[in-house]
Amino acid sequence: MTPSPAEPGSGGGFVRRKRVWFHHCDPAGIVFYPQYLLLVNEVLQDWFETGLEVGYAGLFAERRVGIPTVRLECDFIAPSRLGDDLDITLTVARIGKSSFELRYECAGTEPDDVRVRIRAVLVTTSLDGHGTIPIPQDIRTAMERYT
Template identity: 60%
Template sequence: MDETLADGAPREFVREKKVYFHHCDPAGVVFFAQYLVFVNEMVQEWFEVGLAVDYAGLLRERRIGMPTARLECDFLAPSRMGDTLRLALSVDRTGTSSCRLRLVGTGPDPSDVRVRITALLVCTSLDSHRSVPLPDDVRTAMRDWPAPDPNR
């Protein structure tokens, strides 16, 4: 199930990320594994800011993890030190105990797609390391995200 707004546009959590020296390989382009770090950062920030779910509390107090079970990555163009990437996270679908997210990274021009990543996250108990249903508050936050604009 694609997660879209009423006008048909995908719901996106967007952040800009400046590319620093430590993100790059000896060729001067973003080392591919750094994009996976960007995904992890985006997921945590989306939980905290977009969904208003305390990600650290989910792990520490509630003993719920959201590990990545599957990744698909397409690296389409290089990003270099000094570039600013536009990273857009969207929900492709949610299941009983998982969600599939998409991350698209572009340069300043939105048609300049640098990377496309699909990540399957599985909700797990940190005690048993087995999948568990997404907590109701997390599922509701994902379903209702983004919250309707009260000024509309």
Template identity: 50%
Template sequence: MDNKRAFESEKRVRFQHCDPAGIIFYPQYFVLFHELIEDWFNRGLEVNYADLIAVQRLGVPTVRLECDFIVPSTIGDTLQLRLAVRRVGTTSVALSLMAFSGDELRVRMEQVIVLFSLERRAPVSISEDLRRRIGKFFASE
């Protein structure tokens, strides 16, 4: 994944993320990656995520998820989380998400989110403006 085109955020592995062995309890990665998506909207796309939900009444639920847990992360580790866009459809966005500690890949996830009307409970088309913003984060092959 081309780091220049990826959105990045850093997270510290905290006690709350870990199981009794001090290793991240795997569902916590889904929480961390969702936080990355929120950060991407807020800082990367410059779209206020809270307003998207509360004012525009739009969400971005996951419709597909594939995940590989490669190396355990432990309490105190600092993770570099990366997000890159693989494809943009009419209503959906395919993302590649990764967690690294230094150069070591810890987790890799392929996720598809869909722009979704919270009022109608149905997918909605991605606007041209949002599509343009998303396009800045395409992964290079």
């Protein structure tokens, strides 16, 4: 089951449930820490597609806009194990001229069961000139609904 995103502007963030599969785990059966980055990137893509209603593939292929991560901070609080369900919540912490800050919280399905918190700063770039560009207005407007 995948929880629905909260209503934009409700402060609840965009939530997706992810199952911990074998390929996410190290030999001890816990999530190998870089796998969290893959999981949150999947949530980012889903947020663009369904939360912001901006075609993620078209952003790159047609609009030639990149959104690389330029800063990343991770706090690993508790382990996640094979078979666990994680609710990953994405919230918008800040929107600047060409960058935006996202916060992710990866939690088990029980109350107060936070496993990982991630802070990511992304910047909008031209895939042709490779320099920073202002966040496109339609994306900015859609993101503002989640602040």
